[in-house]
Amino acid sequence: MNTVASILVVDDEPRLLDAIRLILEEAGYRVLTAGDGIEALAVLQSQPVDLILADIAMPRMNGYQLYERVCGNPQWVAIPFIFLTARVLNSDIRYGKELGVDDYLTKPIETEDMLAAVRGKLRRARQLAQASRLEPGLYPLTVGRLRIDPGQHRVWLGEREIQLSAREFILLEHLARQAGKVVSAQESIRLTHGLDTDRVEAGALLRPLIRSLRRKLGYPVGEMGCIENVRGLGYRLVISDD
Helix, strand or coil: CCCCCEEEEECCCHHHHHHHHHHHHHCCCEEEEECCHHHHHHHHHHCCCCEEEECCCCCCCCHHHHHHHHHCCCCCCCCCEEEEECCCCHHHHHHHHHHCCCEEEECCCCHHHHHHHHHHHHHHHHHHHHHHHHCCCCCCEEECCEEEECCCCEEEECCEEECCCHHHHHHHHHHHHCCCCEEEHHHHHHHHCCCCCCHHHHHHHHHHHHHHHHHHCCCCCCCCCCEEEECCCEEEECCCCC
């Protein structure tokens, strides 16, 4: 029997919060609401949540801060997260995407666009959860100084734990399991985004994830570090004890 997905909507505008709640409930979802990031954390600690829709500009704790707290908790990191905001500057959108957020919808939001994004993210989350149960990939993995524990969704570089988004984790784990081999952008995007696309679009979608991963692994901007770009082919994780 299919269970009803629970969606947490976070926004400090009561009318908009109510409107989104009604739309999602009419679509068959169970909806939880919060007025800012602090309230959202309280909900997450008390009830299961399958997807988060959150505004960015909120009092006390904004959407970016909430997203970082979600990513920092192994129990929540796999929850799909969609920014729902009136901020339309390209720099804001790029920042959200580089953080690893799953999607970014701008207000005013079309009902069908929002529902399509919700359905897609929930479907992908179910597919990833099913794959984790079927594949023997829950065993810890060590590649040089990199240690990955898929069961706990945790990563360490030496003694330092690294906080990754769900997509970043999926990408790094896949590269680590293929360490020393070139993994195409299309194969990576199939895993991280659930998309079958051409080489150009796959490369454009993958580059922000690769940049973010390199930064979180401690490499300066402009340096490839242990994730090599093999021009025209894809990326390769280099085994190193340095």
